[in-house]
Amino acid sequence: MANAHISALQAKHADLDARIETEEHRPLPDMTLVSQLKKQKLKVKEEINGLH
Incomplete structure (x- = not known):
């Protein structure tokens, strides 16, 4: 269960990274959109780190 959730979060993180790029x-x-995307990306990264 946790691995699937982490995989989904990693995919979301990669998608946000691509959108920012x-x-x-x-x-x-x-730049407002870029800032919002970066905040979302950080939240996803923090959630991934919290699950490890």
Whole structure:
């Protein structure tokens, strides 16, 4: 159970990372969106670390 949850969180973390990367490389990046995505990514990382 925990392994599946960790895997799902890791996938979400990777997805957020990709979204941040894409947004940052746009001609006019939405820095508010980037900031929100980074906060979400940090929360996911903290949750992953809490499960280890």
